[in-house]
Amino acid sequence: MRVILPGAGRRPSRATGGPEYNRPVGDETTRRSRRSRPRASVLSILGEVLITLGVVVLLYVSYQMWIGDLIIGSQKHAEASALVEKWQSEPAPSPTTAPEETAPEATPTAPAETVIPVRAQPEHGEQFGVMFVPRFGADWQFTIAGGVTRSDILDRGEIGHYPDTAMPGEVGNTVYAAHRWTSGAPFDPIDRLVVGDAIVIQTQDGWYTYRFRTLEYVQDTEVEVLSPVPQQPSVAADERYLTLTSCAPKLNMLERIIAYAVFEDFxxxxxxPPASLTEGVAA
Structure with a gap:
């Protein structure tokens, strides 16, 4: 007689387990599920890398254009203020030259003309002046150093004086360069100058006031803007000029923006301090 055991011939239930419900890990169903997942391609990985790099570059440019300029600009304003305070606490040495002297034929009763002191050309990197432009704001002030090299002058947020151009107050053309973006961007607002705006340079001797006249855009090879009479290299200077140079348009070096001014007084x-320091100061 055949003995039939309980449950024989029936499919095992989930509760009792069995081959159908206790398959090992990695069985056919699991492998099929894994195969259905999309794999990351080289192009998708490259795309993610490029997006990440783009975000990093955008953040860096934003820092350079706004946050970095604000920080460096604030530092340079403080440095200029410290230099002015130092001059106030120290007696000014005698100027190196005084090109204007009372004419021998002048009568003793004639009013004496103000002697305009002109200092010697500075050493490379030597700070000799502070520039103020009221149109750019009450706090706008930057130190001026000898030379226009990028790494040690312009990139440090200073205004550079072109070597061998006239010094402040000297007959001829005193020429300066600075950045319009990055490094504090001293000349960023140069295109906002209005005819008659004061451009004031302070040295240990006093304040030299120039008045803005005109803007122009030139190629970077047009060195005639540095001439004693701007754009007229064959003409001898008999007046005092000031020229500001920077890149145009901003963010590149395709051209140069040039601002010209003429001397008013010392x-x-x-x-x-002269009244020109506060006339028309921008908020």
Missing amino acids: TPVADG
Whole structure:
């Protein structure tokens, strides 16, 4: 007689387990599920890398154009203020040259003309002045150093003086360069100058006030803007000019933006700050 065991001939239930419900890991169903997942391609990985790099570059440019300029600009304003305070606490040495002297034929009763002191050409990197442009704001002030090299002058947020161009107050053309973006961007607002705006340079001797006249755009090879009479290299200078140079348009070096100004007057230290420092100061 055949003995039939309980449950014989029936499919095992989920509760009792069995081959159908206790398959090992990695069986056919699991492998099929794994095969259905899309694999990352080389192009998708490359795309993610490029997006990440783009975000990093965007953040860097944003820092350079706004945050970095604000930080460096604030530092340079403080440095310029410290230099001015140092001059106020120290007696000004005698100027190196005084090109204008009272004419021998002048009568003793004639009013004496103000002698415009002109200092010697500075050493490379030597800070000799501070520039103020009221149109650019009450706090706008940057130190001026000898030379226009990028790494040690312009990239440090200073205004550079072109070697061998005239010094402040000297007959001829005193020429300066600075960045329009990055490194504090001293000349960023140069295109906002209005005819008659004051451009003031302070040295230990006093304040030299120039008045803005015109802007122009030139190629970077047009060195005639550095001539004693701007754009007229064959003409001898008999007036005092000031020229500001920077890149145009911003963010590249395709051309140069040039601002020209003419000398108005000199104010000695003993007379105190001139009115031109506060006339039309932008908020």
